[in-house]
Amino acid sequence: MNDERSDGLRRRVSLHAALADPARLQILDTLSLGDASPSELAETLGAPSNLLAHHLKVLEQAGIVARARSEGDKRRSYVHLVPGALDDLSAPALRPAPRVLFVCTANSARSHLAAALWRRASDVAAASAGTHPAETIAPGAVETARRHRLELPQVRPQHVDDVRADGDLVVTVCDRAHEELDLPVDVHWSIPDPVVPGTPEAFDHALEEIGRRVDNLAPHLCPLATPANTTTAVPAH
Structure with missing residues (x-):
């Protein structure tokens, strides 16, 4: 197996692992419609803040989501999907x-x-x-x-x-x-x-x-x- 294909397989494995949780899939579904603050996501999921922080960390480490500081309330941040982050989920061209x-x-x-x-x-x-x-x-x-x-x-x-x-x-x-x-x-x-x-x-x-x-x-x-x-x-x- 060549290095490029190995890298692609490892990337797909990391993406699947990051999404292998109902809460993280729900976060993905929510962010597919628009950006949300961590507190808004916690309310949507009905999850405590520490558990939400864990899920967001997993998604961020996998390069699926990212945060940006609010231009209004500088203490607030918004989470968004990274464009193209899930493109590698599908198998590459044969x-x-x-x-x-x-x-x-x-x-x-x-x-x-x-x-x-x-x-x-x-x-x-x-x-x-x-x-x-x-x-x-x-x-x-x-x-x-x-x-x-x-x-x-x-x-x-x-x-x-x-x-x-x-x-x-x-x-x-x-x-x-x-x-x-x-x-x-x-x-x-x-x-x-x-x-x-x-x-x-x-x-x-x-x-x-x-x-x-x-x-x-x-x-x-x-x-x-x-x-x-x-x-x-x-x-x-």
Whole structure:
């Protein structure tokens, strides 16, 4: 683990530890609406001043809150949230990626739906493939995409060996593909195969579950930066 990632993990641990108390979370909720003096916070929490002082000390040491002296009554101070202090609570970006490759067994439903949902959620390119590709996309996948107004390209399922490219971030969306795939997998989503029950409800459930996971992963990836001096070649006539 590199030093930068270690520092980030330690920062997140300290933030979670500082917030691991109902009273401190209540202080955070109160300050998210506006600044407050310690006495006002003590009244809101119904806590004695010495206990409030302890909670504020923990939050200050973690860099979550700070105090400023009142411009009116110089004996009074106000507590405020430090801007951006909680930004490190979320996991950092996994890495820039040229493309996300979704893999399932038949490349007939889950991987196609995942790629379609990804294109709607992220600027990172997406593709799909299978370990044992079927002849066609499952009609149930086509129908659930239509019901949810999701653009699903009508393409022939393809084998992962014919699609995978260097740099792809590989996401398996079924257990069988994950367990038999002979290449590194970055992320695995254990999504039940909707083709087995074959009902509209099964396909809708798969779409919903994949969509939730896409929404979780998309913010942590970004496209590869394009070099500033890159130009598009114009063919000679």
